[in-house]
Amino acid sequence: MDLSKYIRNVPNWPKHGVQFKDITTLCKEAIPFRETCERIANQYKEKKIIKVAAIEARGYVFGGVVAYLLGVGFVLIRKIGKLPYTTIDESYELEYGSDSIHMHIDAISSGDKVLILDDLLATGGTAAAACRLVEKAGGIVEGLIFVIELTGSLHGRDNLKGYDIHSLIKMPVEDE
């Protein structure tokens, strides 16, 4: 199944020059949505993952399902100010702006093998911050997986050197 057919490109959103990759057109279709979650889980089913950590908000769409399929716990990495208990935080640069993420201090235990999941890899800044959070908590980043990877001039993988990285759909950023 060609999952890329289900991604909608929205030009100039949320600001001029950004080609926004809309996953809602994939999620609303039962078979492609299930296929996406199963492909992610299958990639890591032999890796003895202990937790799936997904990044707010679109990472959650797939993250809970993948954690369920792998039979492991689910960790919420959220935008700053959203979690009620003691947190650890990290800042990062976005393709459009900058931001911070945080996670509950007890979300991950020392030695936990963690799969980090998000909808899209652009510059890799968000995912690199997520890796730092997991490692600050004592977790081991077993891998990172993205539904979409923007290839070309953004060089997202360069920000994530040394990690095991997978993506289901590769879209060249220059071709948009």
Ligand code: AMP
């Ligand atoms: P980055 O940190 O540059 O890799 O950006 C990845 C994060 O920003 C992910 O959480 C995405 O949801 C979001 N994002 C960045 N660029 C786009 C884009 N072109 N389309 C959709 N989401 C994007």
